[in-house]
Amino acid sequence: MTHIALYRAWRPQTFRDMVGQQHIVQTLQNAIKEDRVSHAYLFNGPRGTGKTTTAKVLAKAVNCESGPAVEPCNECDACRGITAGHIMDVVEIDAASNRGIDEIRDIRDKVRYAPSEVRYKVYIIDEVHMLTSEAFNALLKTLEEPPAHVIFILATTEPHKLPATIISRCQRFDFRQVSLAEQSERLHEICKEEGIAAEDDAIAYIARLSEGGMRDAISLLEQVAAFGGGSITLDGAVDVTGGMAADQFYELAEAVRDRDVGAVMPLVESLTQAGKSADKCMENLIYYFRDLLVLKLAPQGGAATERVVDADRFRAMADAFTPDRLFRMIDTLNSYQSEMKHAAQSQTLFEVALMKICTIGDSREGTSAGDAAQPSGGAASSSAEVGRLRQQVEQLERKLEQLLQNVPAAGGGAVGGGAAARAGANGNRPAFNNRSGGSNSVSVRTPVKLGPYLSAASSSETGQVRMKWSELLQRVKETKITVHAWLMDGEPVSVVDGTVLVAFKNTMHRETTEKPTHKEIIERVLQSVFGEPLQLATVMIKEWQSATDNGSGTPDEAFELQSDMPDAAPAQPKWVEEAVKLFGEELVVVKEDF
CATH class of the missing domain: 1.20.272.10 (Zinc Finger, Delta Prime; domain 3)
Incomplete structure (x- = not known):
């Protein structure tokens, strides 16, 4: 028996033969019983789950000579003719090969005529999602105002490709995959009727491979039966399907x-x-x-x-x-x-x-030492290395926090006694920077009153710097783009005695800009833009605005001017050197509270 013969022999001819779609069958039968058959249905679901078969059974049920009946008799001329495909009023169209507007126009022209052999004209359009946009538009008018003697059944595996206007005019039924138990039961029934000896494991394997499609399950069953000469074994099923034992x-x-x-x-x-x-x-x-x-x-x-x-x-x-x-x-x-x-x-x-x-490995964060030692565990070894580095970084961070909390107060004489204390109170701290060549330097800010800068905020020199500030930023960007990124946060607010005061919104941007290497670049660009040596001084924007609101620079409103004092720098602790090695000098800023 060929595959086509076997499938047709076991193709459902009534609603009770449908496998796994009882919820749809019950709804359709109730509609037929109560004479509430819709003019358009949309059947969608995976392949081989019975969409087209259900459509044909529905066509027989509404056209059965003893009906409309909840179950077709399959004995009258109408049922036998629809099963054989001889009834001209029941038309099955493959939209994959008849997807144009001309085919749909032909349907639209013919639906107006009454059926000649049966009670209803039934148009079954399979793979309806393949229709063109023009064809859908031509079909839409017919679905809006269909004749009473016409039923449209649209079947598709991809309902999301249908226009919403088409879906809204149909009753939608979602066909589900047939369960393994239901498939196995039907396959055992087929084997019993056909006289095929089959192992339970082989039947279960075939049902699993069909992925919920009853049609595919029957096809695989016949293929395996042909291979085994009338008997079905698990090994044979594995071999013939290309699977693994x-x-x-x-x-x-x-x-x-x-x-x-x-x-x-x-x-x-x-x-x-x-x-x-x-x-x-x-x-x-x-x-x-x-x-x-x-x-x-x-x-x-x-x-x-x-x-x-x-x-x-x-x-x-x-x-x-x-x-x-x-x-x-x-x-x-x-x-x-x-x-x-x-x-x-x-x-x-x-x-x-x-x-x-x-x-x-066994986890994303890292693997055990044993996993890392495996000769084929290159990825595991890499993960372990990352894990160790992360632990070292965390330990270093904890040490930094502890040392910053316990750092002894530095002597005020090196900075200026009470003035340095006031600077510490304002949150300004010296920045340690491990410069190239291994020499240590400390950036220390000398407190300067804001009074002179407030007076010169509207001077012509200040105005010139503001007008050329965009040009200066561009020159800095061309020299070193990272310095430009930090300097972008600041804006010039005053110029006094060859010193440009820049106010910053962000403390981190200000401190990074004040690093000696960065400051040297900015001052060099200042000289090239304005043709005279200019120095850079910084202040926080909130301090500048506070001083502006008060109208004068008092001792409490002093800002700190940075100067490099290599001789005054103490030796850096070991943990600072380790931090520089791990993160690079550009990212390391050590702060001390005075």
């Missing part, structure tokens, strides 16, 4: 568990020699690790393990993996599976995917 799954999973790349490659080669396709092996392997994950997270849920006969060995394999590792392995295999669809060397990608999952 339970032992092959276990050997691959064992090699991945042990991160043994050397054992993976011979296994892949043996699969290739056996004629297994790389994409099918990848698909089956994803299902295998998925079953391991389900058993790991829901041990009481009865995970589906049709591909594995030895449940105890399967459970032991699940215990050898952590859920995190299984999640990451499945993600990796899935990404490579997507690439395999367009790859010329799919087997190579399959091998690379297996080697990749062999190197995946």
